[in-house]
Amino acid sequence: MAFTRATGKHRRPGRMQRTTARAAGVAALTTTGVIGTLGAPALAAEASPEQTGLTPVVTIGDSVAQQIDAQAAAQQQAADEAAAKQAAEEAARKRAAEAAEQAREAKERAAREAERKRLNTFVSPIAGSYVSTTYRAGGAVWSSGSHTGVDFHAASGTPVRSVGTGTVVEAGWGGAYGNQIVIKMHDGTYTQYGHLSSIGVSVGQSVTPGQQIGVSGATGNVTGAHLHFEARMSAEYGSDIDPVAYLRSHGVNI
Numbered sequence: 001m002a003f004t005r006a007t008g009k010h011r012r013p014g015r016m017q018r019t020t021a022r023a024a025g026v027a028a029l030t031t032t033g034v035i036g037t038l039g040a041p042a043l044a045a046e047a048s049p050e051q052t053g054l055t056p057v058v059t060i061g062d063s064v065a066q067q068i069d070a071q072a073a074a075q076q077q078a079a080d081e082a083a084a085k086q087a088a089e090e091a092a093r094k095r096a097a098e099a100a101e102q103a104r105e106a107k108e109r110a111a112r113e114a115e116r117k118r119l120n121t122f123v124s125p126i127a128g129s130y131v132s133t134t135y136r137a138g139g140a141v142w143s144s145g146s147h148t149g150v151d152f153h154a155a156s157g158t159p160v161r162s163v164g165t166g167t168v169v170e171a172g173w174g175g176a177y178g179n180q181i182v183i184k185m186h187d188g189t190y191t192q193y194g195h196l197s198s199i200g201v202s203v204g205q206s207v208t209p210g211q212q213i214g215v216s217g218a219t220g221n222v223t224g225a226h227l228h229f230e231a232r233m234s235a236e237y238g239s240d241i242d243p244v245a246y247l248r249s250h251g252v253n254i
Contacts (some may be wrong), residue, residue, distance in 0.1 A: 016227055025029060031039060032105075034176050041223050053145065057064055060243070064163060072115065079139060088183070091214055109133070118208070119163060119164075119165050120250070120251075121165075121209040121251075122161070122163050122164045122172050122247060123164075123252060124175055124247065124254055125160055125161055125163050125191075125193060125229050126153075126154045126158060126159075126161070126227055127189075129152045129153050129158075129227075131151065131153075131254065132152065132153040132226060133150060134147065135147060135148075136239075141245075148238075149192065150243045151226045151227065151228040151231055152226060154225065154226055156197055156215075156216060156218060156225040157197065157216065158214055158216040159216075160212065160213055160214045161209075161212055162207040162208065162213050162214060163185075163191055163252070164185050164209050165185065165206075165207070165209060166185040166186055166191070166204070166207055166212075167179060167248060168183055168202060168203050168205045168206075169181035169203060169235055170203065170235065171199050171203050172177055174194060174220065175220065176220050177194035177195065177228065178194060178217070178218075178221070178222065179195070179196040179197065179198065179202060179214070179217070180194045180195075180196065180220075180221070181196065189233060189238075190231070190233070191230065191232070192230040192232060193213065194229075194230070195218060195219050195227065195228050196214040196216060196217050196227075197216060197217025199213070200212060200213055200214045229243055229247035230243060231243040
């Protein structure tokens with residue numbers, strides 16, 4: 001009796017198909033727990049995992065995952081370093097701005113202090129001189145019956161100084177006062193300088209403590225060269241106050 005080779009759908013499965021089917025079956029049995037009931041010899045004939053191609057796939061997958069993790073870690077580190085650098089730069093800018101603000105405030109304080117010192121500085125109208133005739137001294141020589149200021153000893157031609165910071169409001173002939181200068185001081189009071197031989201400032205001019213404004217002499221109603229100095233509450237005659245007390249209240253030692 002002759003035999004013919006099986007063909008078509010009755011062909012016997014090839015080795016790869018059988019191996020794949022068995023591997024799938026083993027996986028299914030492992031999942032259900034049935035694999036525990038099979039004997040070791042039954043599994044010995046099966047292809048190893050290396051032969052199925054499964055292990056290389058898993059190995060490649062782990063390698064790619066490690067690379068991705070490493071790349072992500074590097075990117076995160078770079079982002080952290082960039083954020084830290086930005087924070088450091090921002091902190092540096094803030095410190096610089098604060099330092100600049102402090103320097104500006106210190107400069108403004110120094111300027112205010114210098115201005116305050118300048119405004120509050122007073123000097124004697126004649127350097128190294130002394131009062132030769134006191135305030136409110138009586139006598140017929142004064143039309144009011146008493147001295148409305150003080151006289152500083154000064155030879156003709158002695159420099160006369162502004163006692164403080166102010167603005168010239170009068171500069172010229174003043175009758176009995178001869179050549180005179182009246183200055184409105186920064187605090188609203190007034191000072192007068194009389195009997196000058198010459199005047200070195202003009203109305204509206206600003207003056208500073210110790211600035212020369214004229215030269216002493218003997219013009220007007222006098223008996224000799226000297227400086228007549230008055231302190232007043234206004235520019236007008238009759239508003240006089242004690243000149244010595246005025247100067248001493250501003251720190252002048254006379």
